[in-house]
Amino acid sequence: MTRKWLRWMPAVVVPAVIAAGVLSASLPANAGDPLPEKTPQQVLLMLAQHGEKALSGTLEQTSALGLPELPTSGPGAGAPEAAWLELLTGPHTARVYLDGPDKARVQVMDRMAERNAVRNGGELWFYNSKDNTAAHMQLPADATARHKDSPSTATPGDLADKLLAKLDSSTEVAVGPDTQVAGRAAYNLVLTPKSGTTLVDSATIAVDGESGLPLGVELKARGQSEPAFSVEYTSLTLGSPDAAIFNFTPPPGATVEEVPLQERKAAAPPSDVAQAKAAKRPTVTGTGWETVLEFPAGAMKAPAADEPRSGAASLLDQAAVPVPGGRLVSTSLINVLILEDGRILAGSVPLERLQAAAAQP
Amino acid sequence: MSSKESGSRERTGGDTVPEDMAGNAAHRPAAAPAGRRWGRGLLASELGVLFRRRRTWAMLCALAAIPILIAVAVRVSSAVPPGRGPAFLDRISQNGLFVGVTAMLVSVPLFLPLTVGVVAGDTVAGEAGMGTLRYLLVGPAGRVRLLLVKYAGAVAFAITAPLVVALVGAGIGAVLFPVGPVTLLSGDSIGAAEALLRLLLIASYLAVSLMGLSAIGLFMSTLTDVPVGAMAATVVLSVVSQVLDALPQLEWLHPWLFTHYWLDFADLLRQPIAWDSFGTNLVLQGGYVAVFGALAYGRFITKDVLS
Structure with a gap:
């Protein structure tokens, strides 16, 4: 009888080992050296002075704004006009490639489809694989300074800059406990509004402990436990990505629309x-x-x-x-x-x- | 019911069964000291039986019919507007290699799990139903090795099935449509040779995706002597898992479902390739193989084999 039960041991042990592995992996890994203590001002300065302009990484964005989700399947799915607006609702994964101020590529990875925004110097391309359409824009030569990125590409850097601009006496700034974002130790800059009437509960910026690069932004709304909006890197590699990534030519057969710059x-x-x-x-x-x-x-x-x-x-x-x-x-x-x-x-x-x-x- | 079932099965597969037993008999005396060699012979005979079986060929032919149907339908009809029908359907008329991708996309939810479920569900229960299981166990290979060989057979089919869909799709596409540079989801174009490589990568992704289901089928197969029951249970489980995956209320469960990453093979059509889903899927399927392999081991080792 005991022998028989022994034979069932693997069937018990294997799930237990898997469960233990999953649990230990989900615990925050604090193996590395803790980051040196820093005041909020120092972290802000790191954030403002970070010089990382070349990176490739994967961004995860979730939002729980209470907006109705646009259908992603079934009739009415993927209406081209709604394609970019849809970014505000539901979760998304996007790959981001940056190299200097005027080379960028963002790939929003949908199921069986992909939306691309590519900027290579003065050339700006949008491509949607769902309906095989491309849009092209020629930026003026002096655009580099003004158009940092297209508005829809909400990289952590853009969002952090916007939040920092709002910083004044109205906000309490603190450095929370360190976090891990994309496997990197990061400072957690917590901004809490002093006002009691705003809908925003807190905004959190994860700042890379090494480079000062913003790794994630999280907005919390009052009376809502899950973040109303969050975008953070799940993987990140610093350094110039392959230059070929920024070369985009519309595929044969695609409908190309030439958008005149306003x-x-x-x-x-x-x-x-x-x-x-x-x-x-x-x-x-x-x-x-x-x-x-x-x-x-x-x-x-x-x-x-x-x-x-x-x-x-x-x-x-x-x-x-x-x-x-x-x-x-x-x-x-x-x-x-x-x-x-x-x-x-x-x-x-x-x-x-x-x-x-x-x-x- | 059981005896009737096995009787009819014996007739349909009649040409193969005696050969299997004869093969075992031929191996037995030579391999008495070395169970491993016996096991290798067992694997060869298992694969031989599997791929000589008329049912296997019928299922592979049915799978091959999917790309052919798609290609012919697109060929004889007018141009498909983008955004209608399954993804990539509108690309077929521009590039024949997309027949393979579309066919794999269409066969992932039902046809592939159905055929793999039939093979995996038949592994042990089929032998038990035919009354040949105890003859197999007379040999020195032992139950563990027999179980491994049976699983290897199911895996061999899980590798073959998507490969057939991909290659037949690429073939019929090349015959009926022009073949040229392939547009990836990211909008970049790659040459036909690299596209064929991506097609094979997708087939291997699907093969990996079916590993977990094969292990589940193997376990189901050890539970019963009625192969049809094990097959049905396996296929039903794959459908249930896909239904659960579609319910947004069960979002916490989704990464644990073995069907969750099945349709993420499109990540192999991005530029550069997004390997994340391939790796995650591999780990998930490995977990399912480990859990259900252990369950099948526990059940099969302790089972009273009466037939």
Whole structure:
């Protein structure tokens, strides 16, 4: 009898060994030397001065903003207009290659498909394998300084820079316990708003202990345990990637669309531009985390009219709920109030704040 | 039921069964001191039986029919607009090599697990159902080696099946459509030779993906003397796993399902190749092989073989 039970031993031991292995792997690996203590200012300085411009890595992005997820399968999936907007909902994996300020490639890896954004010097390419379409843009020679990256490529660096710009007396900055991101020891810079009315609970930036490179950004919303938005490297290699990665020619058979650069500055006289900008410039009320932006009527309609935005529109229809005075698109981080008179108010504050701001003359 | 089942099976596979037993008999006297050589002979005879079996050929032919059907359907119909039907379908008319990729994509959810489930579910239960299991156990190889040989047979089929789909697909695609540089998901193009290499890589990815299922089938096969039951249980498990994988509420479970990475073979069509899913899949399938191999060992070693 015991002999018989002994024969079943492997069937018990193997799952136990696997479970033990998984558990030990999931524990935070603290084998390496702990990072030297640093004050928040020192970590911020590291972050601001990091010189890593050449890297290749894999980014994982998750968001729980409370927006309806766009369908990824079934009818209506992958409508081309919604393809980039879809990045805000659901999880994504992307590979990022950077080499200097003017060479970048981002590959958003979808199931059985891929979206690419390639920048090689002045050439900017977008390619979507789902419908085999490519878009090409020729950047002006002086664009290097202004266009750091396309807005959709939310690398940790971009997000960190934006957050740091907001840093003032409104925020408490602290260095949390060290973390491990992509196998690298990292400082954890925790920004907590002092204001009690904002929707943002905290923002965390993981800063590489060696190079100061931002490795991950996490935004937490009030009353939500899982992060509302997070993007972090799961693997990272510093150093120039293969130069061939940045060479992109549209594949044969692809539909190539040549996108003319909107030469606003060059096309219109400066005074007109200034006026147009002033008309579209949002009014700012509140400070720090309680800032409310008010866009005048029509400011958002104009760009939407000349291009088909059915994907965005349908998302808006699903997300907007009627509230007194207009419609509200509510996410866990930002509330957007679309008033009946066409004005749009946005801010990471509760609805009442937006309504109060709307009522102000 | 059982005897009827085995009777009909014996007739269909009648040409092979005596040969198997004859092969065993021929090996037995020479190999009495060295069980290992006997085991190698057993493996050879197992593979011989498997690939001479009419049922195996029928299943491989059915798998080969998938790319042929796809290719002919695309050939005789008008151009497929992008974004409709299975992925890559619209690329076929531009490049015949995509027939292989599309066919593998189509056969992953059901056809491949179905055929592998039939082979793996038949391994031990088939012998038991036919009453030949105890003859196999008379030899000096022992139950462990017999189990290993049986699993090796199932794995051999799991390697062959996707390979057949890929190669027949590439072949029929080359006959009916032009073959040239292949556009990868990233938008880069590679030459036809490298594309063929990627096709073989995908086939090997699928072979690895089916290892876990083969081990599950082997375990199921040790539980019963009715091969059909083991086959059905194996196939049903693969379907259940895929259904669970589609439920977003069970997200925590997804990385543990053996079907979770099956469709991630598209990562081999990126530039540069994303090897992450290949590695993760390999580890996951290895875990399933270890767990269900150990279960099959426990069950088969302690089993009373009466038939």
